[in-house]
Amino acid sequence: MKDTRTQLKISVSSREENEKLKALRAADHQPRKPYLKVVPSPLNSPLQKVNEAVEGKGANSIESPIQQAKPLQGLGPARIAAGPPKSGSSARRSQDSAPPASRGQVRWALPRSRRFARRPRGPGSLARQLPPAMWAGGLLALALLLPVLVVATHHHQPPEAPAVPKPAPPPIAAPNKVAQPPQVSVYLSKTGQVETLPLEDYVTGVIAAEMPASFELEALKAQAIAARTFIARRLVDNDKSGVPEASAMVTDTVRHQAYISKASLENWKAKGKSAQLAKLKRAVLETKNIILTYKGKPITASFFSTSNGYTENSEDYWNVKVPYLRSVASPWDQKIAPGFKKSVTISRTSLLKKLGLNDQSMPTLATGKSFIQVLSSTVGHRIDQVSVGGTIFTGREIREKLGLRSSEFSWEAKGDDIILTTYGYGHGVGMSQWGADGMAKEGYTATQILKHYYTGIEFQQASKLLKK
Numbered sequence: 001m002k003d004t005r006t007q008l009k010i011s012v013s014s015r016e017e018n019e020k021l022k023a024l025r026a027a028d029h030q031p032r033k034p035y036l037k038v039v040p041s042p043l044n045s046p047l048q049k050v051n052e053a054v055e056g057k058g059a060n061s062i063e064s065p066i067q068q069a070k071p072l073q074g075l076g077p078a079r080i081a082a083g084p085p086k087s088g089s090s091a092r093r094s095q096d097s098a099p100p101a102s103r104g105q106v107r108w109a110l111p112r113s114r115r116f117a118r119r120p121r122g123p124g125s126l127a128r129q130l131p132p133a134m135w136a137g138g139l140l141a142l143a144l145l146l147p148v149l150v151v152a153t154h155h156h157q158p159p160e161a162p163a164v165p166k167p168a169p170p171p172i173a174a175p176n177k178v179a180q181p182p183q184v185s186v187y188l189s190k191t192g193q194v195e196t197l198p199l200e201d202y203v204t205g206v207i208a209a210e211m212p213a214s215f216e217l218e219a220l221k222a223q224a225i226a227a228r229t230f231i232a233r234r235l236v237d238n239d240k241s242g243v244p245e246a247s248a249m250v251t252d253t254v255r256h257q258a259y260i261s262k263a264s265l266e267n268w269k270a271k272g273k274s275a276q277l278a279k280l281k282r283a284v285l286e287t288k289n290i291i292l293t294y295k296g297k298p299i300t301a302s303f304f305s306t307s308n309g310y311t312e313n314s315e316d317y318w319n320v321k322v323p324y325l326r327s328v329a330s331p332w333d334q335k336i337a338p339g340f341k342k343s344v345t346i347s348r349t350s351l352l353k354k355l356g357l358n359d360q361s362m363p364t365l366a367t368g369k370s371f372i373q374v375l376s377s378t379v380g381h382r383i384d385q386v387s388v389g390g391t392i393f394t395g396r397e398i399r400e401k402l403g404l405r406s407s408e409f410s411w412e413a414k415g416d417d418i419i420l421t422t423y424g425y426g427h428g429v430g431m432s433q434w435g436a437d438g439m440a441k442e443g444y445t446a447t448q449i450l451k452h453y454y455t456g457i458e459f460q461q462a463s464k465l466l467k468k
């Protein structure tokens with residue numbers, strides 16, 4: 001019995017038809033697109049109307065190659081035309097085995113030029129086709145997946161770049177240790193104890209002992225720098241000369257630098273001298289860490305109280321020539337220093353004894369010839385050599401043996417006494433303290449004062465030299 005279901009028929013083309021097909025392919029290398037034809041079921045469904053429109057029966061007919069495809073004969077209203085009806089038993093077998101058509105199925109109709117493109121693998125065999133329902137489902141699935149594939153193709157995320165290793169964080173630097181200030185050990189001559197304290201505190205004690213707090217601030221600052229330079233030189237050279245205690249660096253006497261202990265300075269507050277102490281500390285603070293150098297080394301920053309109008313060359317007092325300790329004029333001392341000129345009376349016998357001379361070898365004053373005669377003077381207008389009763393002494397020797405304030409002096413005999421008058425106070429080498437105060441009163445700065453009294457010096461930080 002005939003099966004009314006839709007059947008897929010493939011006819012076997014003859015050799016002549018194959019030759020025609022090859023000729024068509026040679027003329028047109030581009031394969032033609034398959035025609036899509038919708039064959040509705042016998043019922044009046046929406047698909048039937050679409051077929052009518054495709055075949056030009058409807059009011060809105062579609063102009064396309066599909067309109068020219070004629071309905072295939074012998075397949076019924078819902079069959080796919082895949083070629084001309086087959087003849088013989090092959091056609092009947094194909095019709096008998098074809099499944100019944102479903103309503104509204106969509107079936108492919110191959111173009112006439114490709115209906116006989118492929119031949120069965122063997123004589124009398126047929127290549128079975130998939131059911132039309134599966135073709136329709138596949139096309140629908142392809143139609144649904146095609147946008148997804150296109151989107152996936154055009155929006156494909158590029159492969160992630162290999163992660164660049166982050167640079168290792170810098171090592172955490174250890175906190176800088178605060179450099180400890182240099183320490184100074186001072187031998188206290190009155191108690192025999194050693195006081196150790198920071199450098200700047202030591203400088204405060206020195207200027208408190210060496211210079212009146214009533215001096216101008218710039219003079220105090222100049223004194224602070226000179227005092228700091230003096231001890232810095234001893235620290236750099238590890239010089240402990242003249243110190244009775246091995247653990248000390250300096251003494252608190254004028255042999256090194258006069259110094260007032262920390263405990264004594266604290267008593268200034270109780271004595272109503274807080275303002276003076278604050279002024280001294282200000283001078284130290286404003287010159288902190290500054291020292292004087294010559295050719296990169298701390299100088300011997302010698303200083304004294306009052307000049308005779310000039311400072312002294314170092315070799316004229318210490319027999320050592322120092323390039324920065326040159327004689328310079330210092331006219332300010334005579335104007336303001338209360339101890340610029342002092343007189344002292346001494347007996348002839350006492351004078352000769354202190355000089356180590358015999359009184360009977362000395363010529364008598366009655367002869368009218370002075371037994372004291374100046375032989376030469378220094379560049380700084382001090383006595384270089386002097387004859388006492390025929391014995392020659394240096395001006396320094398006379399000063400030290402008789403305990404005079406200066407090596408610049410004059411004398412006068414009165415009976416058995418001799419009146420000695422001195423000018424200035426101190427050895428005269430380096431900076432005059434009263435001269436510095438006089439310069440400060442005239443508006444000179446600490447820097448200008450120091451450059452005047454120390455020839456060719458420079459300023460440098462003490463910490464840099466002490467680290468070496």
